[in-house]
Amino acid sequence: MSVLDAAAAPVSDLDPYAEEFLRDPYPRQQQLREAGAVVWLSRHRLWAVTRHEEVDTVLRDPQTYCSSRGVGLADFARETPWRPPSLLLEADPPQHTAARHAITAVLGPRTVREMRQAFESRAQQLVEELVRGGSFDAIHDLAERFPLTAMSDQIGVPQDGREHLLVYGALAFQAFGPRNERTERSLREGEQAAAWVAEHTRLSELRPGGLGARIHASAVEHGFSEQHAELLVRSVLTAGIDTTVIAIGNALWLLARHPEQWAALRDDPSLARTAFEEGIRVETPIQVFCRTTTRAVQLAGVPLAEGDKLLLLLAGANRDPRRWEDPERFEIRRSASGHVGFGAGIHACVGQMIARLEGEAVLSALAARVQTLEPAGEPRRLIHNTLRALSSLPLRVVAR
Ligand code: OVM
Numbered sequence: 001m002s003v004l005d006a007a008a009a010p011v012s013d014l015d016p017y018a019e020e021f022l023r024d025p026y027p028r029q030q031q032l033r034e035a036g037a038v039v040w041l042s043r044h045r046l047w048a049v050t051r052h053e054e055v056d057t058v059l060r061d062p063q064t065y066c067s068s069r070g071v072g073l074a075d076f077a078r079e080t081p082w083r084p085p086s087l088l089l090e091a092d093p094p095q096h097t098a099a100r101h102a103i104t105a106v107l108g109p110r111t112v113r114e115m116r117q118a119f120e121s122r123a124q125q126l127v128e129e130l131v132r133g134g135s136f137d138a139i140h141d142l143a144e145r146f147p148l149t150a151m152s153d154q155i156g157v158p159q160d161g162r163e164h165l166l167v168y169g170a171l172a173f174q175a176f177g178p179r180n181e182r183t184e185r186s187l188r189e190g191e192q193a194a195a196w197v198a199e200h201t202r203l204s205e206l207r208p209g210g211l212g213a214r215i216h217a218s219a220v221e222h223g224f225s226e227q228h229a230e231l232l233v234r235s236v237l238t239a240g241i242d243t244t245v246i247a248i249g250n251a252l253w254l255l256a257r258h259p260e261q262w263a264a265l266r267d268d269p270s271l272a273r274t275a276f277e278e279g280i281r282v283e284t285p286i287q288v289f290c291r292t293t294t295r296a297v298q299l300a301g302v303p304l305a306e307g308d309k310l311l312l313l314l315a316g317a318n319r320d321p322r323r324w325e326d327p328e329r330f331e332i333r334r335s336a337s338g339h340v341g342f343g344a345g346i347h348a349c350v351g352q353m354i355a356r357l358e359g360e361a362v363l364s365a366l367a368a369r370v371q372t373l374e375p376a377g378e379p380r381r382l383i384h385n386t387l388r389a390l391s392s393l394p395l396r397v398v399a400r
Pocket residue numbers: 086087088089090172173234235236238239
């Protein structure tokens with residue numbers, strides 16, 4: 001950015017990685033959104049893209065806004081990434097296209113259909129147990145337990161050590177932020193988890209016939225080396241468990257705080273899927289992702305230089321009043337489709353149909369079995385560079 005151009009663009013010294021921002025992000029995201037569609041963040045020297053229309057535009061133009069220079073603050077053209085880049089997330093066409101094909105061949109509609117029965121029974125079983133107990137920690141006892149059992153079984157990792165997937169997911173997302181104390185701590189505390197994940201990307205460690213083994217095989221069939229096949233399995237282990245834990249936890253928190261929305265779901269469990277989607281819109285698990293410009297370009301009238309980093313406020317876009325009526329309101333009957341919580345365009349979440357199936361299974365099992373769902377103590381918030389999540393959520397339920 002030249003000195004001249006700076007005058008044309010709004011500037012903010014808000015720090016999206018400051019603790020007070022992360023604790024209560026929505027008023028600050030709104031402030032940035034009202035300052036402009038594209039705002040220069042002087043503290044981190046990058047652009048915030050604040051509104052739904054422009055976030056969507058950037059996500060759908062991977063030629064101009066690339067992923068191969070990293071989708072966090074680190075520019076891979078200048079800095080060494082903390083781990084070998086993902087062949088899927090941190091890649092552009094044509095390399096990305098090949099990786100996407102290899103993985104989509106496994107995670108397609110047929111696979112998703114075949115998982116429904118197992119997910120529904122596991123969700124019903126867990127809910128039954130929790131209803132008997134009456135009160136529980138919805139993060140530990142439900143939001144974490146469901147993906148860690150049902151989805152890990154599908155992937156085909158052994159039971160022993162699965163909890164490393166939560167630590168590893170949190171670490172990978174932390175590292176999209178700056179190398180601040182949060183990132184450093186996650187790197188220190190995630191060392192064992194990273195070793196476990198690396199080991200369990202290997203075909204020899206994955207259950208034959210499971211998603212992991214099938215992705216590995218599909219990758220090799222698509223011409224990837226053994227090592228690259230392992231990297232593709234790593235994508236699923238990174239992004240396939242922790243994210244759904246958070247989305248389920250956030251949905252439960254929203255439902256517990258909005259009794260009329262809970263009542264609507266209980267009275268019509270077929271709303272489970274849209275309720276989960278609406279939860280992702282208002283409490284977007286992955287709050288931000290970055291892109292890097294491949295050329296000089298104007299976005300919303302703001303001139304960007306080649307190599308500029310853009311911080312896409314996905315959560316801000318999902319609450320943009322230009323796109324959503326009464327955006328702050330959690331309304332499970334609304335159509336939240338078009339939200340960017342799963343991204344958009346060629347990089348849109350490859351596991352989103354599985355995520356939705358998980359959310360639907362958990363929420364419909366609760367709706368079928370529970371009369372009232374209430375807070376039973378103060379939730380605890382995780383303060384994280386990229387993720388909007390709770391670490392504890394005490395709930396009380398009464399059977400119907
Ligand atoms: C990956 C990946 C994909 C999506 C999200 C993500 C850490 C990682 O390919 O490793 O977040």
